[in-house]
Amino acid sequence: MIPGVWEWPASERTPVKCSVDDKPGCWPGDANNELKQMGLQADDVFRLVEMTLFLMILMPLSLKWLASRWHAAIQLHRLINIVYFVDIVRRHSHPHSWVLNTPVFIIYCIDAFVWSNYWRRNNSPEVKRVKLGKDYMVLYWVSPFPSSKFIAPHYSIIMKEHDTLEEKHIFTCFENRMGIPIYENEEDFKWNAACVIRVFRDRRTPQLGKLEQYSHTQRMYKEDPDYIITGPVPGEMSLKLQSSYTSSKKEILLIGAGSAANFIIDFLLWLSQLDANKQDNKMIHIIYTARNDNLFEWVAAVFAEITSRLDPCISGSINIKLSHTGEMDLFGEEGLLANCSLHQSVMSLDSTCHSTSMLNERVDLHKNTIPCGSKVFCQGSAPFKDAVKKACKKANASFFGGEGGH
Numbered sequence: 001m002i003p004g005v006w007e008w009p010a011s012e013r014t015p016v017k018c019s020v021d022d023k024p025g026c027w028p029g030d031a032n033n034e035l036k037q038m039g040l041q042a043d044d045v046f047r048l049v050e051m052t053l054f055l056m057i058l059m060p061l062s063l064k065w066l067a068s069r070w071h072a073a074i075q076l077h078r079l080i081n082i083v084y085f086v087d088i089v090r091r092h093s094h095p096h097s098w099v100l101n102t103p104v105f106i107i108y109c110i111d112a113f114v115w116s117n118y119w120r121r122n123n124s125p126e127v128k129r130v131k132l133g134k135d136y137m138v139l140y141w142v143s144p145f146p147s148s149k150f151i152a153p154h155y156s157i158i159m160k161e162h163d164t165l166e167e168k169h170i171f172t173c174f175e176n177r178m179g180i181p182i183y184e185n186e187e188d189f190k191w192n193a194a195c196v197i198r199v200f201r202d203r204r205t206p207q208l209g210k211l212e213q214y215s216h217t218q219r220m221y222k223e224d225p226d227y228i229i230t231g232p233v234p235g236e237m238s239l240k241l242q243s244s245y246t247s248s249k250k251e252i253l254l255i256g257a258g259s260a261a262n263f264i265i266d267f268l269l270w271l272s273q274l275d276a277n278k279q280d281n282k283m284i285h286i287i288y289t290a291r292n293d294n295l296f297e298w299v300a301a302v303f304a305e306i307t308s309r310l311d312p313c314i315s316g317s318i319n320i321k322l323s324h325t326g327e328m329d330l331f332g333e334e335g336l337l338a339n340c341s342l343h344q345s346v347m348s349l350d351s352t353c354h355s356t357s358m359l360n361e362r363v364d365l366h367k368n369t370i371p372c373g374s375k376v377f378c379q380g381s382a383p384f385k386d387a388v389k390k391a392c393k394k395a396n397a398s399f400f401g402g403e404g405g406h
Contacts, residue, residue, distance in 0.1 A: 010090040012043035047087065054080050067382075071216075072206055075165055116156070117168075120145050120230055124160060127225040128189055132294040135199050136259065137221055140191035141229060147175045147192065151241050151270045152263035153232030155195065159219050160226045163209025168228070169216060171195045172235050172379065172402070174266035177273055180305055193232070196259045196295070197221075236403045237377055241267065244375045245282075251374040253285040253397070255388055260379035261299045263402065264288060268306045268318075285371060287363055289323035296324045320356040323363045365391035372396055 005013040059080055065073030085105050088097045127141040139157070153175065156168040173195040200215035207213055220227070241263075244252060254264050264286055288303075290296040300322055307318060363369055365387060370376060372395050378388045379402035392399040 007092065009092070011092040012041050013092065050083070050087065054083055069205065071165075071167065071204060071212070072208060074167055075208065117230065120232070122229040124226055125229055126189070127227060128191065129221075129225045131221070132196075132298055133292060135292055136196060136295045137199060138194060138196050138298070139220075139225070139227075140189070140194045141227075142189075142191055143193045143229070143232075145232070147177055148232040148234075150234045150238040152235045152238050152266045154235040155193065155229055155231035157195070157220070157227050157229050159216065159223065160228050161211065162216075163211045165208040166212050166216060168230065171197060172260075172262045172266075173232070174262050174269060175232070177266075177269040178306070178309060180309060196262050196299075198259045235263070237263065237379075237400055240400055241377050242270075244377075248375060249282065250398075251283045251285065251371045253287065253370060253374050253376045255287040255376065255378045255380075257289045257380035257384050258292070258295065260402075261288060261290075261295075261302075263377075263379055265299075265302060265306065268303070268310065272306075272310055283371075284318045285374070286318065286320045287323065287369065288321070289325060289363055291324075291326045293324075293326050293328050296322070296326065318355075321359070321363065321369075322356065323359040323361070325362050366394065370395040370397050374398070376400065378402065 007013050058076060062073045062076040062080065065076070085101060088094050089101055089105075091097070122141070122143055122145075125141045125143065127139055130138045130140070132138060152172050154170050155173045156170050158166065158168040173193055176192045176194070197217055197220065199217045199221045201218050202215050204212055204214060211219070241252075241254075244250070254267060256264050286303075288299060290299060303320060303322075307320070310318075370388075370391050374395070375398045376388065376392050377400050378385050380388075385401040389399045389401065
């Protein structure tokens with residue numbers, strides 16, 4: 001190893017050394033023509049160790065953690081990106097990186113730390129929280145921004161008091177486009193955005209701050225609802241679903257499980273804003289499945305409230321299939337439909353244009369469930385999306401799966 005000269009920006013320059021025998025003429029320190037040897041500078045050795053550590057060890061670890069330890073994985077992934085950027089830009093032999101990489105990195109910093117945190121920032125909005133048992137909750141809040149023109153907008157939510165390394169959590173939400181009283185005390189609280197959230201209680205490993213011993217959603221569930229909410233911004237399927245409905249003649253299937261009710265609810269609400277004279281009505285299929293009794297009951301009532309107000313000339317025919325996979329019998333004397341108000345709500349889903357069916361078992365995706373040649377939009381866990389994707393291949397249907405779920 002032959003140390004070089006340390007110069008700006010932070011790069012070791014190749015040393016110039018006289019020949020071994022002090023003969024006239026010099027040779028660069030990394031290539032000794034007299035000894036027929038090639039040496040490494042100190043910076044070369046450092047970069048070999050650095051890149052091996054970050055790209056061969058920490059990078060695969062961060063990718064593995066994204067599914068189970070996202071809170072730590074995203075920070076590690078970001079550290080690797082920053083270290084790699086600094087390493088290629090600091091070298092005097094990489095002037096092309098100064099020109100090409102630096103502007104992109106500056107744009108990334110603006111987007112990650114300024115735009116996403118302060119664009120449409122709603123600091124401590126008025127929030128109402130409805131707990132659907134211990135595993136789910138619904139947040140309703142007042143947003144000062146107008147309703148989005150796209151389906152299934154994304155909002156980022158984080159507790160106002162949080163640790164520095166805690167990332168805001170992105171949720172697919174729905175907006176009150178119809179002014180319907182989904183929230184039970186509507187007269188006292190005029191909400192315009194809401195979100196169903198699954199509550200996780202896993203202990204954080206590794207723990208990155210003293211406040212975040214468990215999943216952040218547990219804090220959102222237990223503590224006073226004092227949040228920072230940013231958005232709305234388009235979600236991954238917002239424009240795709242919108243374009244498919246307005247431009248394609250193929251049937252559309254929306255399928256979701258658990259908290260994926262958000263994107264289905266917002267799609268139904270979005271239909272109410274369309275101009276009936278400009279729509280080429282098509283068949284819309286909706287499949288929703290949930291194991292949680294409280295969540296299923298809430299979603300069924302919301303679907304009924306929305307579809308009862310939709311103009312058939314706008315929405316066309318909607319076929320809704322609700323699947324309850326929990327332990328409680330849906331149809332028994334003590335089942336969910338024994339609730340008179342819920343029974344009436346669910347039965348109101350049926351009309352001349354809309355139909356519904358309810359199952360007390362899992363949906364068989366391979367029994368003519370997916371219309372042949374249709375466009376399928378799916379949100380849910382990764383195994384759920386994989387199962388739907390396989391069924392779509394058999395039905396020759398186009399599949400589009402949302403992000404999230406593991």
